[in-house]
Amino acid sequence: MALLFSMALLLLPHIFKLDGKPHADWQQFLGRFHPLIIHLPIGFILLVPLLEVGGRWKPSLRESASLVLALGFISSLGAMTLGYLLAYGSGDSGAGVTRHMWGGIALTIGVLLCLLVRPLWASGAVPRLYPVLLGCVLLVLSWAAHQGGSLTHGSNYLTESMPPLLKRWTGLGSSPAKAPISGSFYAQHINPIFDSDCVVCHGENKVKGGLRLDSYEYLMEGGKDGKVIAAGAPDKSLLLIRVTLPKDHKQFMPSEGKPPLKPEQIEWIRAWVQQGASSTATSLSGITINEHKDVPLPPVGDYSALMPEIAAMGSGTGAKLVQVSNKASDGLILRTVDVGKNFGDAQLAQFAKFAPYIVEVELARTGVTDAGFDTLSKFTHLRVLHLEDTAVTGNSLTKLIPLSQLTYLNLSGTKVTKAALAPLEAIKGLHSIYLYDTPAQHAPIADTAPPTERKTL
Ligand code: HEC
Structure with missing residues (x-):
């Protein structure tokens, strides 16, 4: 039974592929409870080793360990299902989403195995397997939880405010400043716009709408509806259409109430598309950009x-x-x-x-x-x-x-x-x-x- 069940879980992502296309609204609605429900299995699973270790001194504690483990399994299964509905329903894909998904599946299977192996351990028949499995479950739990956190808060959430000394010791969070790859107009002016305003949802970790904007190649590849840039035709380019919709339009980008692009940024993208959307051209005719910082201007009178x-x-x-x-x-x-x-x-x-x-x-x-x-x-x-x-x-x-x-x-x-x-x-x-x-x-x-x-x- 358990084997069949595990097989089914492992096959799930192959049957309902995360294809970057949003599906039914009810799936998204239920899925959005995932970030809330997820704390239940975490709590149950963390409690199990405490009960087992405490049981050495107070054996009655171990009596409830099986029940807590069972609750951990049921809630993991529930949270995993909701998480899958969230990703499938809202059309999320990307390396980070995939890692988090496999983490959740592995965790659910791991907890199930613990539940099955525990009686053997308690009777003394197989002494080592259960503690080892439980240890693995805890490792997978921390890893999967971290992947999930990176999806909602961004991958530098933890390291951003880390004290400098700790950063140096751990070697984390000290990514070198990104130098522009080349002097092309795309590298200097277009890519940085996407980098700051779009890549949270259209980057390596999270790919909304099947679209990535973190490199020229991905940009030109387009998203779930095909190409988003039509070189020479700004009015036919989905990307420009979506960033110039009214701010409260359902399809306006960046979505979720994030501030719109600045008029001059839209202008640069438009001119760049109009003049061929090249990855190498270093200048565009008709566009003048001053690199100087704006001097603060005098205030106007009180109206x-x-x-x-x-x-x-x-x-x-x-x-x-x-x-x-x-x-x-x-x-x-x-x-x-x-x-x-x-x-x-x-x-x-x-x-x-x-x-x-x-x-x-x-x-x-x-x-x-x-x-x-x-x-x-x-x-x-x-x-x-x-x-x-x-x-x-x-x-x-x-x-x-x-x-x-x-x-x-x-x-x-x-x-x-x-x-x-x-x-x-x-x-x-x-x-x-x-x-x-x-x-x-x-x-x-x-x-x-x-x-x-x-x-x-
Ligand atoms: C908060 C997350 C979020 C941010 C930020 C965001 N997008 Fe999107 N984007 C989405 C989602 C979700 C979809 C898929 C649903 C849809 O088509 O509306 C999408 C779809 C798109 C599509 C359509 C792709 C296709 O093939 O249908 C384009 C184009 C797009 N976004 C451009 C942008 C641009 C340009 C920015 C930055 C200015 C941006 N997005 C910022 C979430 C976001």
Whole structure:
């Protein structure tokens, strides 16, 4: 019986393969109790050696050892089943998940064997086998538990805050700083984005959605739905689609409420895909990245008195004023998501009243034209300006000169020419200018800037 049972457990992963595809919701629902229930078998199993050892002096303790062992087996089986449902249901795979799974299966079989062998040991027929088996079970338990912990908390969870002296003694947690593999745009700018925001769920240990993002080869391989990068076609690339969905969309990435990628990171990925998603290209036309650290900018004035009007602006035009943070001195963001071409120069002008408090303006894909620059020139604290895919021609860029705090300007997909960009030279802090898919693309402004100020990639 026990042999058949063990065989069945060993075959389980071959019948219901962890194929990286999510399955039924009920499986995920039940599976999510695994991290809770798992503490039961751990408790029971750890109690067994205590009872056996204590029984040397107080024999009555040993009388309950069999029962506790049986409870340990039943709860291991339950926790293992839930764990399997969790991985199978939510489509988890990866080396860490596989190790943890085999740990759980081995543990359950180990406890079953202990349960069977114990009577032989108690009667004195086979004196050694049970203690050895029990020792192995404890080792497997620690190992499997550690694998599970690494899946939920990350593999450096324990070593991260380890005192330096202990780190040196154990040789743990002192991984050398990662040097960029090469000077390519992918290695320097694209891979680090995935590394910091995606690899927890799309790396070696945990592979969600069958997708790994920890190397160029894996990235291009794609996930459960096939390729996620379509070289030359950003709009067809699943990866870009998923990181640009509305933040509360079920398929938005990074998932589970993690903060979205920054607009310029998305811009880099988009430009990189557009220009062929190469692993070796060292620069992209139309992308200027300044490596200097941002200098802290002066705070804006206090807009608290205008709060009722700020709230009211949301309903009138479909565009919204959003607070950067709870601190009024951090300023406001003008958001125009979903308003489309109905939001034009007249609508923009209504925000002139809040001009000194606005630090970021998102006008991508709106109906704003060159006439809108009259309003924009009043936004004296503006740092970030999005104008991609609008009808602006660049002829009014001179009007941006008073915006001395501007650091980021996106003109991608507009008709801006290289000549029109010349006035921007006057804005010293303006380090990120995006121009791909414009007539100016093949002549980035950085060519005319002093090399220490701006770096073209
Ligand atoms: C908290 C975990 C988590 C993080 C962090 C995360 N993802 Fe995901 N990702 C998932 C899960 C779960 C799936 C599979 C379910 C689905 O398709 O929504 C998935 C699926 C995907 C897919 C679809 C793969 C396919 O073939 O269907 C893409 C593309 C993707 N993620 C990109 C990213 C990117 C890019 C990041 C980083 C910016 C990221 N993910 C961060 C959990 C995560």
